[in-house]
Amino acid sequence: MKVHKISKRHVKNKWRTHGKKIRFADPSGSSPRPSTAKSENELVHRQKPKVKRLQKTYTKATTVTSEDGRVSQAKGKAVSAPSPHVHTNGGTELEVGSDSEDSQDWRSYAKSVLQNGFEKEGGEGKSVTNQLKEDEVIEYHMQYDRSQNHTVLILKQGQSLCFRGTCLLTCLSGRVEVLGFTIEQGQQPYPLFSPTSHCPLTIRAMTECTASTKSRKESQLEAKALVRKYLSSEPRKRLLSEVDANSCVMLLQPLDTPLTRFLGSFEEYNHLFGLNSKELRSQAALCNPAFSAVGVTALQGSCARGLVASNSYKEALSSLLSAWEGDFDRCPVILVCGAKNSGKSTFNRHLINSLLNHTASVEYLECDLGQTEFTPPGCLSLITVTEPLLGPPFTHQREPDHMVFYGQADCQSDLDRYLDSLKSLWRHYSRENPIIINTMGWVKGHGFQVLVDLIRFFSVTHVVQLSYGETTQCHTLTPDLLRSAHGWHTHPLAQSAMAEEPTNQLAARGHVLLSVHSEFEGAGTAGEMRHQRSNELRDLALLGYFSQLQSAGLDPIRPLHCFTPYQVPHSAVALGVTHCDVAPNHILYAANASLVALCCLSEKVAGRGGPVLLPQTPICQCVGLGVLRGVDMARGLYFLVTPVPPATLRQVNCLLLGEITLPKLLLTVQHGVETELPYVTTDYSFEVTGAGKVHVFKGLARPGFVKAKPNN
Numbered sequence: 208m209k210v211h212k213i214s215k216r217h218v219k220n221k222w223r224t225h226g227k228k229i230r231f232a233d234p235s236g237s238s239p240r241p242s243t244a245k246s247e248n249e250l251v252h253r254q255k256p257k258v259k260r261l262q263k264t265y266t267k268a269t270t271v272t273s274e275d276g277r278v279s280q281a282k283g284k285a286v287s288a289p290s291p292h293v294h295t296n297g298g299t300e301l302e303v304g305s306d307s308e309d310s311q312d313w314r315s316y317a318k319s320v321l322q323n324g325f326e327k328e329g330g331e332g333k334s335v336t337n338q339l340k341e342d343e344v345i346e347y348h349m350q351y352d353r354s355q356n357h358t359v360l361i362l363k364q365g366q367s368l369c370f371r372g373t374c375l376l377t378c379l380s381g382r383v384e385v386l387g388f389t390i391e392q393g394q395q396p397y398p399l400f401s402p403t404s405h406c407p408l409t410i411r412a413m414t415e416c417t418a419s420t421k422s423r424k425e426s427q428l429e430a431k432a433l434v435r436k437y438l439s440s441e442p443r444k445r446l447l448s449e450v451d452a453n454s455c456v457m458l459l460q461p462l463d464t465p466l467t468r469f470l471g472s473f474e475e476y477n478h479l480f481g482l483n484s485k486e487l488r489s490q491a492a493l494c495n496p497a498f499s500a501v502g503v504t505a506l507q508g509s510c511a512r513g514l515v516a517s518n519s520y521k522e523a524l525s526s527l528l529s530a531w532e533g534d535f536d537r538c539p540v541i542l543v544c545g546a547k548n549s550g551k552s553t554f555n556r557h558l559i560n561s562l563l564n565h566t567a568s569v570e571y572l573e574c575d576l577g578q579t580e581f582t583p584p585g586c587l588s589l590i591t592v593t594e595p596l597l598g599p600p601f602t603h604q605r606e607p608d609h610m611v612f613y614g615q616a617d618c619q620s621d622l623d624r625y626l627d628s629l630k631s632l633w634r635h636y637s638r639e640n641p642i643i644i645n646t647m648g649w650v651k652g653h654g655f656q657v658l659v660d661l662i663r664f665f666s667v668t669h670v671v672q673l674s675y676g677e678t679t680q681c682h683t684l685t686p687d688l689l690r691s692a693h694g695w696h697t698h699p700l701a702q703s704a705m706a707e708e709p710t711n712q713l714a715a716r717g718h719v720l721l722s723v724h725s726e727f728e729g730a731g732t733a734g735e736m737r738h739q740r741s742n743e744l745r746d747l748a749l750l751g752y753f754s755q756l757q758s759a760g761l762d763p764i765r766p767l768h769c770f771t772p773y774q775v776p777h778s779a780v781a782l783g784v785t786h787c788d789v790a791p792n793h794i795l796y797a798a799n800a801s802l803v804a805l806c807c808l809s810e811k812v813a814g815r816g817g818p819v820l821l822p823q824t825p826i827c828q829c830v831g832l833g834v835l836r837g838v839d840m841a842r843g844l845y846f847l848v849t850p851v852p853p854a855t856l857r858q859v860n861c862l863l864l865g866e867i868t869l870p871k872l873l874l875t876v877q878h879g880v881e882t883e884l885p886y887v888t889t890d891y892s893f894e895v896t897g898a899g900k901v902h903v904f905k906g907l908a909r910p911g912f913v914k915a916k917p918n919n
């Protein structure tokens with residue numbers, strides 16, 4: 208195994224770099240740099256607020272679409288819709304408290320937002336998700352401006368664009384909705400990612416906001432002025448004739464981020480933002496140079512359905528938006544559960560985006576180790592979300608507020624450490640924002656017990672339970688069932704005990720159950736196409752994470768081995784393995800060239816020169832991941848490459864090695880290396896004990912695999 212030689216520099220900090228200056232990696236590297244569109248748009252609409260998201264206390268003027276399609280501003284009472292899928296615990300205050308005028312008003316708003324583009328009674332506003340027939344041809348009005356390298360697109364009210372690719376979207380006039388998030392005139396540009404790994408994104412033109420005091424004529428003139436502003440004289444003529452008072456005018460620009468450039472440097476991901484095999488077979492691409500010039504491929508026919516929202520899905524979203532407005536004594540604590548591939552993460556993103564239309568931040572507790580939303584896999588985390596999620600997890604790897612490294616993609620081997628880690632994260636929840644708890648797809652046996660525990664530990668107010676098909680995947684998590692179910696750590700409360708403690712009283716009140724039936728094609732089945740399998744998605748999340756090392760400028764992509772590693776003495780950081788026993792004299796072989804979690808123990812680590820080994824896995828703050836790319840035994844140094852900023856690294860005193868491995872691609876594709884690839888060898892004997900491919904038989908229950916149940 209080759210290790211680059213690093214010369215020693217004397218600096219006070221135990222984390223030293225070899226290079227001249229310390230790198231300050233931008234943790235939000237995936238977000239685009241402020242673009243020309245942004246600044247120009249701000250000049251045009253200087254009077255508009257830059258961010259339209261509102262604090263909860265804001266009294267929102269509500270938009271209601273009347274029967275005849277007219278849009279009016281409503282401040283009075285609106286009748287809240289009964290929700291047949293809501294099961295409550297009889298006496299719970301969750302419904303009772305939400306009958307105020309404001310609340311009903313707000314509910315009506317939530318409903319009108321959700322109806323946009325979805326089917327409404329009476330046939331008006333036909334469901335966009337269903338209206339696209341095999342042979343339907345959609346006509347888009349847009350124009351590419353070569354000199355400015357952008358496309359101006361006009362969508363008429365109710366029209367939508369379902370697409371693959373990436374772009375930076377600025378709404379110049381009107382307002383559009385993308386996965387629940389409303390983007391309107393005067394807002395910043397938003398990066399959109401629609402890769403083949405997930406269902407395609409749809410940009411949907413919404414009805415004009417009624418808060419606007421502009422007349423139809425003024426709106427039309429303003430929209431035309433914007434088209435003139437963003438297109439040079441020749442291409443704009445044709446487009447101007449299409450602009451009317453209800454047009455949404457959008458600017459699409461090519462998206463170039465460290466993530467897109469880093470992924471683009473691997474042949475494997477050349478077509479990640481192209482069409483999947485089914486879309487290619489169905490000839491779903493609506494070829495248009497004005498789209499392709501900015502990285503977008505419009506979809507047509509049955510492939511242009513995008514997100515499929517069943518009635519129960521829409522009702523659950525609507526109830527949760529209303530719950531945020533309700534007069535509760537505490538914020539909604541929403542737990543989303545369901546079997547694997549039932550659509551939990553997609554629902555979560557839709558819900559977060561919808562909430563962000565009305566509140567500045569939403570908190571998110573990650574309990575799914577395999578398909579994490581914001582962090583690399585194997586990590587449990589608590590994060591405050593303030594920006595919409597307009598792509599799958601690997602496109603928005605972010606630094607969480609608190610994180611614990613578990614080290615595996617599932618929790619079966621140590622349920623106690625898993626639950627204790629989550630409890631430790633929960634202590635940091637502010638209780639000022641709504642929180643969404645994402646759970647694993649493990650809903651049977653011990654997995655079900657874990658769900659019961661989570662509902663009890665966190666005094667969940669709303670459980671969203673997703674299902675699919677005709678058969679049930681797990682017990683329905685009604686409040687009644689919760690009163691009698693046994694968890695892994697918790698047990699049903701005796702009536703007498705309930706009255707004693709405040710937390711017990713909260714638990715006794717029960718939760719609202721929102722059952723969602725997923726009706727999208729392939730619900731419940733693992734994706735079979737390229738980049739859809741769970742291990743591939745985990746690799747993508749890790750690549751997304753390490754793309755934060757790349758510069759935000761247009762510098763060429765640097766492979767991981769080209770980054771100057773930090774060097775840290777063996778005696779300054781403890782080393783541990785989370786998931787198995789490794790003989791102490793083998794641990795450095797195991798750790799070398801591996802992914803490690805950078806953690807902070809509360810105790811001081813001071814070794815006597817040699818490596819400090821941890822006897823058991825701690826539950827402690829993890830600040831990120833790194834690649835331990837070399838161990839210098841002579842000088843007693845570890846060499847680490849990580850995007851974690853140096854200021855944070857100073858607190859790190861523990862490295863944890865887990866079962867999550869580096870994407871093979873990072874080792875087998877090392878651009879610029881002409882001789883033997885570092886860390887990769889063909890000169891390897893499979894005869895050595897322990898060598899060879901490890902086969903994991905996931906479906907088999909192995910006796911003794913799960914630890915003995917605690918007695919409490």
Ligand SMILES: Nc1ncnc2c1ncn2[C@@H]1O[C@H](COP(=O)(O)OP(=O)(O)OP(=O)(O)O)[C@@H](O)[C@H]1O
Pocket residue numbers: 404405406513514515516545546547548549550551552553554575578647648727728734739741
């Ligand atoms: N409402 C929907 N309409 C269309 N496609 C969807 C919908 N919900 C999910 N999908 C697609 O189904 C696949 C699985 O979805 P998702 O990741 O949301 O499921 P999950 O339950 O979170 O999976 P896991 O159990 O692996 O965490 C993705 O490709 C996603 O794009």
